[in-house]
Amino acid sequence: MNVNLDCVPCFMQQALKTARIATDDERKQEEILRETAGLLSRLSYECSPPEIAHQVHEVIRRVSGNDDPYREIKLHDNKLALGLYPWLKQQVRESDDPLYTAVKLAVAGNVIDYGVNRAFNVEETIERVLEMDFALDSMDEFRNELRKAVHIYYLADNAGEIVFDRVLIEEFRDKRITLVVKGGPIINDATLDDVEVAGLGGRVDVDYIGNGMEGSGPERTDPLFLEKLREADLVLSKGQGNFEGLNREDYIYFLLMVKCPLIARHMGVRVADIVFTRGFRSPV
Amino acid sequence: MNVNLDCVPCFMQQALKTARIATDDERKQEEILRETAGLLSRLSYECSPPEIAHQVHEVIRRVSGNDDPYREIKLHDNKLALGLYPWLKQQVRESDDPLYTAVKLAVAGNVIDYGVNRAFNVEETIERVLEMDFALDSMDEFRNELRKAVHIYYLADNAGEIVFDRVLIEEFRDKRITLVVKGGPIINDATLDDVEVAGLGGRVDVDYIGNGMEGSGPERTDPLFLEKLREADLVLSKGQGNFEGLNREDYIYFLLMVKCPLIARHMGVRVADIVFTRGFRSPV
Numbered sequence: 001m002n003v004n005l006d007c008v009p010c011f012m013q014q015a016l017k018t019a020r021i022a023t024d025d026e027r028k029q030e031e032i033l034r035e036t037a038g039l040l041s042r043l044s045y046e047c048s049p050p051e052i053a054h055q056v057h058e059v060i061r062r063v064s065g066n067d068d069p070y071r072e073i074k075l076h077d078n079k080l081a082l083g084l085y086p087w088l089k090q091q092v093r094e095s096d097d098p099l100y101t102a103v104k105l106a107v108a109g110n111v112i113d114y115g116v117n118r119a120f121n122v123e124e125t126i127e128r129v130l131e132m133d134f135a136l137d138s139m140d141e142f143r144n145e146l147r148k149a150v151h152i153y154y155l156a157d158n159a160g161e162i163v164f165d166r167v168l169i170e171e172f173r174d175k176r177i178t179l180v181v182k183g184g185p186i187i188n189d190a191t192l193d194d195v196e197v198a199g200l201g202g203r204v205d206v207d208y209i210g211n212g213m214e215g216s217g218p219e220r221t222d223p224l225f226l227e228k229l230r231e232a233d234l235v236l237s238k239g240q241g242n243f244e245g246l247n248r249e250d251y252i253y254f255l256l257m258v259k260c261p262l263i264a265r266h267m268g269v270r271v272a273d274i275v276f277t278r279g280f281r282s283p284v
Numbered sequence: 285m286n287v288n289l290d291c292v293p294c295f296m297q298q299a300l301k302t303a304r305i306a307t308d309d310e311r312k313q314e315e316i317l318r319e320t321a322g323l324l325s326r327l328s329y330e331c332s333p334p335e336i337a338h339q340v341h342e343v344i345r346r347v348s349g350n351d352d353p354y355r356e357i358k359l360h361d362n363k364l365a366l367g368l369y370p371w372l373k374q375q376v377r378e379s380d381d382p383l384y385t386a387v388k389l390a391v392a393g394n395v396i397d398y399g400v401n402r403a404f405n406v407e408e409t410i411e412r413v414l415e416m417d418f419a420l421d422s423m424d425e426f427r428n429e430l431r432k433a434v435h436i437y438y439l440a441d442n443a444g445e446i447v448f449d450r451v452l453i454e455e456f457r458d459k460r461i462t463l464v465v466k467g468g469p470i471i472n473d474a475t476l477d478d479v480e481v482a483g484l485g486g487r488v489d490v491d492y493i494g495n496g497m498e499g500s501g502p503e504r505t506d507p508l509f510l511e512k513l514r515e516a517d518l519v520l521s522k523g524q525g526n527f528e529g530l531n532r533e534d535y536i537y538f539l540l541m542v543k544c545p546l547i548a549r550h551m552g553v554r555v556a557d558i559v560f561t562r563g564f565r566s567p568v
Contacts, residue, residue, distance in 0.1 A: 005310070008317050009296035016289055026289070030329065033292050038325035041318045 001244045003045040003052060004262050011049075012036060015056050018187065022060050022069035035059045048245045051219065054212025057186050061213075068185035070159075077112050077160025077188065078197045080122065085199075087123065088167045091130070099146075100139060102168040103255065104130050107274045109164025110157065110239060110257040135258075135273035142234075142253055142276070146172070149233035153207075155180045155246075156190040157239030157256075162198045165238065169204065176205070178232070183208035183217030189241070220245035250279030285528045287329040287336055288546050295333075296320060299340050302471065306344050306353035319343045332529045335503060338496025341470050345497075352469035354443075361396050361444025361472065362481045368406065369483075372451045375414070383430075384423060386455040387539065388414050391558045393448025394441060394523060394541040419542075419557035426518075426537055426560070430456070433517035437491075439464040439530075440474040441523030441540075446482045449522065453488065460489070462516070467492035467501030473525070504529035534563030 015036040019029040036056050043052060061067050088105055095101035108129035112122065146152075152175050156162050162181075169177055179200065182189045189211070195201055208217035209225065218225045220242065226249065229235050235252045237243065240263055243254050247266075255276050258264045264271045299320040303313040320340050327336060345351050372389055379385035392413035396406065430436075436459050440446050446465075453461055463484065466473045473495070479485055492501035493509065502509045504526065510533065513519050519536045521527065524547055527538045531550075539560050542548045548555045 005300055005313055005317055008321070009293050009300060012293035012296050012321075016293060029289055033289055034325045037292070037296075037321040041322035041325060045314070 001048055001247055001263070001266060003047060003049050005045075006262055007049050007052070008040055008045075010260075011040060011052060011056055014053070015060065018057070018060050018069055019064065021073070022064035022066040025064075028063050032060050032063045035063065048221070050241050050245050053241075054186070054210070054219075058212050070185065070188040074159035074188050074194065077158070078163065078194060081109065081112060081160040081163035082198070084122065084126075085163055085167070088164065092167060092171065099143065099171050101130065102171040103139065103142075103276065104274075106161075106164050106168040106238065107255050107257055107276070109161035112158065112160040129257075129274060132274055134276045135269040136267065136275045136277040138253060138276050138278045141278055142236075145234050146175075149175060151176045151178070151232050151234075153178050153180060153229050153232040153235045154204075155209075155235070155237040155242045156194075157242065158188045159190050159194040159197075160188070161238070162190045162194050162200070166198050166200050169200065177203075178207050178228075179204040180207045180209060182211045183215070184211040184213050186211035247279070253278050285332055285531055285547070285550060287331060287333050289329075290546055291333050291336070292324055292329075294544075295324060295336060295340055298337070299344065302341070302344050302353055303348065305357070306348035306350040309348075312347050316344050316347045319347065332505070334525050334529050337525075338470070338494070338503075342496050354469065354472040358443035358472050358478065361442070362447065362478060364406065365393065365396060365444040365447035366482070368410075369447055369451070371407065372448065376451060376455065383427065383455050385414065386452040387423065387426075387560065388558075390445075390448050390452040390522065391539050391541055391560070393445035396442065396444040413541075413558060416558055418560045419553040420551065420559045420561040422537060422560050422562045425562055426520075429518050430459075433459060435460045435462070435516050435518075437462050437464060437513050437516040437519045438488075439493075439519070439521040439526045440478075441526065442472045443474050443478040443481075444472070445522070446474045446478050446484070450482050450484050453484065461487075462491050462512075463488040464491045464493060466495045467499070468495040468497050470495035531563070537562050 016033055019032040023029060036059055039055055039059065043055065060069065091105060092098045092101050108126040111125045111129065152172060154169065154177055156165055156179055179195060181195060182191050185191055192206060195206055209220050210217035229249065237246060237252050237254050239256050240260060243256055243263065246252055258267065258269055258271055258273045258275055261271055267275060269275060300317055303316040307313060320343055323339055323343065327339065344353065375389060376382045376385050392410040395409045395413065436456060438449065438453065438461055440449055440463055463479060465479060466475050469475055476490060479490055493504050494501035513533065521530060521536050521538050523540050524544060527540055527547065530536055537560065542551065542553055542555055542557045542559055545555055551559060553559060
């Protein structure tokens with residue numbers, strides 16, 4: 001998806017939110033907001049939202065001097081999710097359809113992303129998601145492809161949520177898994193540290209996409225990265241950011257909770273819906 | 285109130301919303317958003333939110349070529365409010381405390397500002413407001429000052445709402461009223477046209493504050509304008525914009541429905557509360 005005009009005020013809000021997490025110095029927060037406004041007045045909007053977000057976060061890192069503003073939040077979310085892990089495994093074990101339950105849990109894990117500013121009962125929210133139907137549902141197709149697949153590319157989303165991804169990955173059993181995380185910190189996105197903390201270290205291959213900083217990995221749309229995805233037997237992508245960057249790739253299964261009204265409109269679903277869909281078959 | 289960092293993304297949202305009302309040309313909408321971002325990267329934030337809003341609207345007028353984007357909306361709102369006028373008068377007539385009911389109606393008229401994008405039953409909303417208590421209530425003090433006052437300065441807010449102001453002004457009976465409107469169009473703020481349409485023409489003196497364009501009138505904080513307010517026996521100010529620009533003037537009665545979380549925090553009330561308060565006695 002390309003940047004829409006509605007994304008532009010939203011980038012400013014995200015910049016302010018992250019600036020306040022990155023530094024307590026109000027002059028630096030103001031400088032971040034001013035530099036972000038300057039970027040948004042100049043940058044081309046002919047790209048996906050995550051590509052602009054990368055540049056906004058580069059500003060935040062540079063001005064605040066904080067390379068990883070969400071570090072504490074990611075540690076907290078991982079700890080919270082690891083505490084739930086035995087209960088998550090129990091849900092799968094007791095299910096009539098363990099694979100479907102594990103897919104549902106993987107999307108439910110995305111609610112932890114909401115948790116930063118809100119007090120809520122995570123278990124209760126997860127149980128609610130388990131009872132929801134997918135607004136778009138490619139489960140049957142996915143089940144068939146999974147049976148034949150040998151090598152799966154799995155694009156992770158956030159820290160914390162990655163523990164829920166582990167529960168799903170454990171249902172893939174003897175498949176070869178390549179887990180894609182960020183090659184450097186950006187917001188609360190999962191990185192190699194989170195792979196280790198989640199208990200997936202040594203059990204999956206790890207590949208990287210970038211956070212906008214040199215050496216952190218390619219953009220999602222980099223031709224060499226896309227070639228690796230196309231060569232895999234099955235690609236599963238978590239979250240909105242990966243959808244925004246990769247929605248033209250019609251072979252990818254996108255698993256996400258919809259939080260943005262533009263993505264909801266694009267998909268023909270509503271905000272807060274859960275979605276499991278194989279691409280949109282738009283031209284690559 | 286000075287601009288807060290939270291206002292900055294909000295200016296972008298307002299720019300986009302008004303750009304879409306001002307023109308259907310998406311390239312112009314994008315140009316408005318880019319120029320607004322450029323302004324916000326450069327302008328001093330040591331001013332009140334309306335002062336920045338004036339500059340944003342200057343951009344919208346210039347780029348869109350539309351001097352009065354809300355023209356149709358204002359006509360619609362005036363018509364809607366005039367249709368309610370007999371019912372409003374009946375509410376006052378049947379009230380045990382006509383002045384208090386008229387004050388409540390004047391603040392209830394502010395809901396029409398919400399009406400632009402939402403379908404709702406206006407009468408029902410007004411009845412709900414009539415049943416609400418003021419979160420801050422200076423009614424007794426106002427009643428006493430009104431008794432002694434000869435000359436009242438009344439700062440209007442929006443078109444449509446100005447018909448509700450008429451109902452209150454009619455309860456002031458034999459007082460001399462100076463009604464302050466905008467000297468040129470900005471958003472849906474009341475102008476001289478709306479004074480006429482509302483049926484107040486010839487019944488009040490009219491004074492002006494600016495819309496940011498040369499010749500449209502002074503800023504609210506202009507010393508000569510403030511001198512006129514201070515010389516009046518009583519000053520009644522409607523809406524958030526006037527509060528943002530004039531909240532340091534501790535002799536002004538502010539009557540408004542709170543829509544912005546920052547103003548709510550500043551006042552110690554909640555969003556959607558109604559407020560009738562005499563200044564904040566902060567240093568002028």
